Amino acid sequence: MKKTILLSAVLMFLLSCGNNEKIKNETDFQNQDLFSQTKTGLKKPFKKLVFKKLEDISDSEELNLELLSKVASNLKIKYSTIRIRETSSINYDDKTTFFVLTTVEKNKKILKSEEEGEVGNYFQRKYLFVNREDGSVIAEEFDNNLGYYDNEAIRFSKSHILKDLVYLNETTPAVAFYTEASASSRIVLYSEQKFTLLTLDNNEIKKVLYEYPIFLTNGDSNGSGTFQIETLETGMSFGDQKTNGYYDLIVTKNFSYEEAVESDPENGIEEHSNLKTKKEAEKLKYNGKEYAFHRDDRHRFLE
Template sequence: MKKYIILSGMVMFLISCNQSQNIKNKALAAEQDQDFFSQNEARPARKPLKKLIFKNTDQFETDENLDRALLSKVASNLNIRYASIKLNETSSINYNDKTAFFVLTIAEHNKKMSKSADEEELGDYFQRKYLFVDRESGSIIAEEFDDNLGYYDNEAIRFSKSHILKDLVQLNEDTSGIAFYTEVSASSRIVLYSEQKFTILALADNEIKKYLYEYPIRLTNGDSNGSGTFQLETLETGMSFSGHKTHGFFDLIVTKNFSYEEAVEGDLENEIEGKTVLQTKKESQKLRFNGKEYVFNRDDRHRFLE
């Protein structure tokens, strides 16, 4: 009987210890759950990444608000006259809480790129410059000229303002890029040429990184008699991110829509009947990141024009 009582007591003691340990484990688990919940409350959930960059070039949402007060500080830090900046061809956007980005167009008076006598009538030379600056002081963090977008005031090829897209683009979960396009066109009624070049760049280690550089997103080619007769081939694109990554950056999906329009003006005196021809074709392309930039081969082939 005495052995039974002792054995029962030991069993009860072990059960009590086990229950006590279970209570402690539950309390610890509850504390960990509460801590995890608190951490997630303090750290808002990351927004889902936006895949669409633009559906077509007619539906761009651009940021046209130029920060002129900050630009004045930037001009002083660059040691250039504010009056030398072509304001209608200068754009800016806030990159983050501390940094802003500018695409600056600066007039270089009497600058000659070569010794050609023809350049005497070309006028001033305009340089395009990319700048990341401190939003408070306007001090320069990174800067770079783009010689491909430099032009003379009176030359036949025209360059538009670089239009910055309103929203930053997420190249991956941690890298935000600034996207903008610039249009280049011929100032002619006979030669029908224009092109929109698309660039995505970012600030990394205080350097400007051009991840996608001057990809042609809209292209027109053709000719006209200056009246109602013309033939014109047009490329329109859309661009979005794929869910797949290469070297840590999302692949880019480009949809291409080619169209061909031919119009002949009617001439009743010569018994020529007017006509219009319209043809379309669709293609797509995937651009992958090679560890430095998105790679593409420029395709200037005409789909309809001979």
């Protein structure tokens, strides 16, 4: 009898221990699952689409003028030389802000001018990462490709920063912006939007994609109703594969060609128009330094 009671007590004890261990394991699993959900909730989701169409792009509206004034002081330049309407910014993280700064130098001597001593207003573009508190400069770099005189045939627009940062992988943010170059002519139909991605790497500016053409028009016109024009419009997203730590970039290209001729009764020409389209795609891989690409200026329709 005592042996039976003792055996029952041991069995109850073992069952109790098993239940406690089971409860402990279930609790640990639930806690781990909750922890995983919390981490997932805190982690910024990776967004593959950069933009589908150019018309869908939203620009950053951030521009802290008080911070910009501090930046000018730290750069030792006059605040009045900054072209506010051609300057844009975005908060890079909780401590850092990025600026594309446009300044103007008035009456600067024009280099390679046919007339000696000729001067003009020179517009210059600079990239800046600054401290959000005091405006101290963390990294800076001029972009000489975007510098121009106000009397040149080709001019550059404000550099438009995309509203949201672009993530090259799950943890690496990049600033995305585009700048338009255009000809001030009714006869020569040319405009181009160039797209750039850059990051802050060890307090240095790193251009991982530089001046990729995302919009391009080429053609000519008689200034009235007759013209022929070829247009390239792109979309951009990240693929599923990584190369050297960054996701591959997938670029979709939409080419279109439009020709319009106005009527000329004297020469027997009737009014007519023609439209052609073509689609292509390109994959850009990160080579450890940048997303390398070969600029393709081939016309698909124009001769």
